[in-house]
Amino acid sequence: MQVATGKSILGGIAIGPMRIYRKEDTHLSASSTRTPEEELARFDAAREKAKEQLGVLYEKVLGEVGAENAAIFEIHQIMLDDDDYTDEARDIIRRQGATAEYAANATGEDFAATFAAMEDGYMKARAADVKDISHRLVTILTGAAEGRHLGDEPAILVAEDLTPSETVQLDKSRLLGFVTRHGSTNSHTAILARTMNIPALIGVDFDDSWDGKLAIIDGFNQCVYVDPASELLNAMEEKRQADRKQESLLQNLKRKPNVTLDGREVKVYANVGNASDVGLALQNDAGGIGLFRSEFIYLENEDYPSEEKQFEVYKRVVQTMAGKRVIIRTLDIGADKQAGYFQLDKEENPALGFRAIRICLARKDIFKQQLRAILRASACGTVSVMFPMIISVREVRDAKEILEECRKELQAEGIAVGQVETGIMIETPAAVMIADELAEEVEFFSIGTNDLTQYTLAIDRQNPKLDNFYNPYHPAVLRMIRMAVEAGHRHNCRVGICGELGADQKLTETLLRMGVDELSVSPPSLLPLRKCIRSLDLSKSQDN
Numbered sequence: 001m002q003v004a005t006g007k008s009i010l011g012g013i014a015i016g017p018m019r020i021y022r023k024e025d026t027h028l029s030a031s032s033t034r035t036p037e038e039e040l041a042r043f044d045a046a047r048e049k050a051k052e053q054l055g056v057l058y059e060k061v062l063g064e065v066g067a068e069n070a071a072i073f074e075i076h077q078i079m080l081d082d083d084d085y086t087d088e089a090r091d092i093i094r095r096q097g098a099t100a101e102y103a104a105n106a107t108g109e110d111f112a113a114t115f116a117a118m119e120d121g122y123m124k125a126r127a128a129d130v131k132d133i134s135h136r137l138v139t140i141l142t143g144a145a146e147g148r149h150l151g152d153e154p155a156i157l158v159a160e161d162l163t164p165s166e167t168v169q170l171d172k173s174r175l176l177g178f179v180t181r182h183g184s185t186n187s188h189t190a191i192l193a194r195t196m197n198i199p200a201l202i203g204v205d206f207d208d209s210w211d212g213k214l215a216i217i218d219g220f221n222q223c224v225y226v227d228p229a230s231e232l233l234n235a236m237e238e239k240r241q242a243d244r245k246q247e248s249l250l251q252n253l254k255r256k257p258n259v260t261l262d263g264r265e266v267k268v269y270a271n272v273g274n275a276s277d278v279g280l281a282l283q284n285d286a287g288g289i290g291l292f293r294s295e296f297i298y299l300e301n302e303d304y305p306s307e308e309k310q311f312e313v314y315k316r317v318v319q320t321m322a323g324k325r326v327i328i329r330t331l332d333i334g335a336d337k338q339a340g341y342f343q344l345d346k347e348e349n350p351a352l353g354f355r356a357i358r359i360c361l362a363r364k365d366i367f368k369q370q371l372r373a374i375l376r377a378s379a380c381g382t383v384s385v386m387f388p389m390i391i392s393v394r395e396v397r398d399a400k401e402i403l404e405e406c407r408k409e410l411q412a413e414g415i416a417v418g419q420v421e422t423g424i425m426i427e428t429p430a431a432v433m434i435a436d437e438l439a440e441e442v443e444f445f446s447i448g449t450n451d452l453t454q455y456t457l458a459i460d461r462q463n464p465k466l467d468n469f470y471n472p473y474h475p476a477v478l479r480m481i482r483m484a485v486e487a488g489h490r491h492n493c494r495v496g497i498c499g500e501l502g503a504d505q506k507l508t509e510t511l512l513r514m515g516v517d518e519l520s521v522s523p524p525s526l527l528p529l530r531k532c533i534r535s536l537d538l539s540k541s542q543d544n
Contacts, residue, residue: 002226004204006179012199013240014156014177014217015233018210018226021159028138032099039093043100046140047086050133051077053140076133085111085130101141108134128183132163156215158206172198177217179204179224253530254285260512262539267518268530269325271498274313278320280523285530288325290520291386291446291498292317294370295333307369314377325382327423327446327520328374330399331366332356332388356389361398371406378418386423386446391430396441426484427451427499435487445488446520449499453477472501478510485515496520505532512538 032039054073061070079085085107092103108131115127154174161182175198183202199219216225216236225232258266269290270281274297281289297305297313318326333355360367374385387399400422410417422441426432427448439445453459453472460466471477481497488495496518501507503521508529511519521529 001228001232003223004206004226005223006201006204008219008222009198009200009202012177012217012219013236013243014199014219015236015240016176016215017153017155018158018179018213018215019155020206020208020211021157021162028102028105028142029099030102031097032093034099036094036097039098039100039103040090042141043089043093043103043137046100046104046137047080049140050136051080053136054080072129076129076136079130079133080137099141101138104134104137104141108137128161128163131161135163156217158210177201177219179206179215179217181206251527253527253534256530256534258287258530258533260533261535261537264512264538266512266516266533267496268526268533269327269496269498269518269520270523270526271520272317272523277523278317281526282320284523284526286324286523286526288327288382289317289321290325290327290496290518292326292328293332294328295331298331298333304366304369307373310370310373311376314373314383315380318377318381318383321381323381325384327384327386328377329386329388329425330357330374331360331370333359357387357395357399358389360387361395361402364402367399367402368406371403372410375403375406375410375417375420376415378420379416380418383418384421384423384444386425386444388425388448389427389451390424390438391428393434393437393441396424396438400441423494425451425498426495428455429480432480432484432487435484436490439488439491439493442493444494444496445484446518447481447484447495447497447499447516449477449481449497449501452480452499456480472504473507481511481516482514489515494518503529505529508532509536509538509542512536513542 034042054077058070058073058077061073088110089100089103089107092098092106093100096103098106111130112127112134115130116124118124154176156176157170157178159178159180161180162178167178177199179200180202181204199217201217201219201222201224204224210226213227214233216228216233218225218236225236228236258268260266267287267290269288270277270284270286271291271293272278272281272289273293278289292314294310297310314326314328354362360370371385374383377383385403387396390396403420403422407417421443423444423446424431424438424442425448426435426438426445428451431438432452435445449472453470453474456476457469457471457474459470481501485495487493494517495515496502497511497516498520501511502519503525505528508519512533519529
């Protein structure tokens with residue numbers, strides 16, 4: 001038995017035969033029998049065909065794993081139009097009389113080497129992307145078939161490296177996992193593997209003798225076993241079956257109520273960052289969307305998204321949820337979430353600076369555009385609007401006044417508008433301290449425990465040097481949560497949690513005993529959290 005180590009992209013276990021993938025070795029002639037003008041025309045035609053292929057890939061990935069992961073193929077399309085890239089390839093064709101495929105390959109190698117030499121890990125990982133687009137061009141220009149890397153039987157794929165295009169085109173029904181010699185945990189291939197739930201290791205030193213041999217990828221211990229002993233094989237198979245059984249048991253929770261053993265019902269919602277995440281929320285049987293992070297619509301654009309564009313996104317989310325509540329948080333930009341076109345000034349302490357509701361109230365034009373889009377979408381389902389980073393009653397009243405102004409404008413224009421609840425994020429100590437007054441202004445609170453912890457403890461949660469001091473279980477944080485819950489309930493105001501603590505099962509019982517009405521978590525956390533809720537008996541003493 002051989003044991004090789006690497007870096008795990010995803011925890012998990014894969015067992016099966018290995019198939020070594022070797023890229024087709026296509027001979028590329030350095031000189032052409034065509035004129036440079038003919039080769040330039042071939043190069044441009046290949047670029048157009050490549051962009052068409054990437055468009056198809058984008059739609060495929062969008063449907064499978066969402067917009068954030070599909071975006072790499074839009075980036076590849078942009079790279080194919082990059083002046084530096086195309087100018088170098090054209091120059092090789094003109095100066096050397098080279099074929100278009102030779103020029104594309106040479107340019108790709110040159111640019112990839114430049115990226116690989118950079119110190120920044122993210123930029124270093126872009127070398128794979130430029131190789132990807134160059135390989136695509138060469139494949140088109142030489143007429144080579146797109147590789148189908150797996151045989152007829154399910155297998156673990158072993159390769160020097162895999163590009164994002166190669167990864168996403170793999171037949172998932174026959175892919176058990178993959179092992180590569182090169183690659184980065186920051187690469188888009190790694191991101192796609194994690195999203196598609198494929199056990200994978202990178203940085204593994206393999207040899208050709210592995211082809212066809214039985215192997216085990218142990219993503220938990222970051223190693224691969226080749227020709228494993230029967231005892232190890234049996235043990236890993238048992239672990240894999242146990243993992244699958246646990247996943248299956250969680251699936252059985254779908255359509256079952258989130259009720260504790262003593263009969264208390266708890267709303268369990270999903271946090272999502274874009275419209276494509278809604279599919280994951282529904283797959284995990286979310287009771288609604290407890291936090292739609294609308295700022296990602298802004299972050300994914302190079303200019304202010306129009307009212308119409310925002311309306312289409314909100315409408316799709318609301319219609320997809322089919323009557324289930326969708327809570328849309330208004331623009332929460334600033335601090336660590338920056339969009340260049342906002343032209344925000346550099347601040348010494350951006351976490352305490354011009355951000356979220358402060359930007360919206362100062363830039364009423366941007367705020368009204370978003371609120372109009374939200375109100376229009378409310379005619380399609382159940383919508384609530386939530387204002388972030390609140391520290392005063394005045395801010396809430398000003399925001400509600402602008403919301404009402406938008407409602408009247410739309411009604412005057414003959415545009416349908418539904419009923420919209422209003423709520424606020426409780427994420428500052430100031431909001432907790434005046435929670436009684438704030439609760440009289442809104443229908444619900446949502447406690448953002450990430451920022452609340454940061455501001456309560458005076459610790460920058462983005463600073464890795466402070467990790468040992470950052471304590472979300474600090475008694476002061478828990479007391480803040482309790483105070484907000486009790487104040488909200490005194491005024492018939494629902495109180496939920498949408499921060500990371502909402503998914504922390506070590507605190508689930510504590511939060512429910514405080515009286516928290518709703519928990520909103522990432523889609524993968526929904527079913528484990530629901531299992532935890534259904535196992536609790538709040539009628540018993542917590543010490544028991």
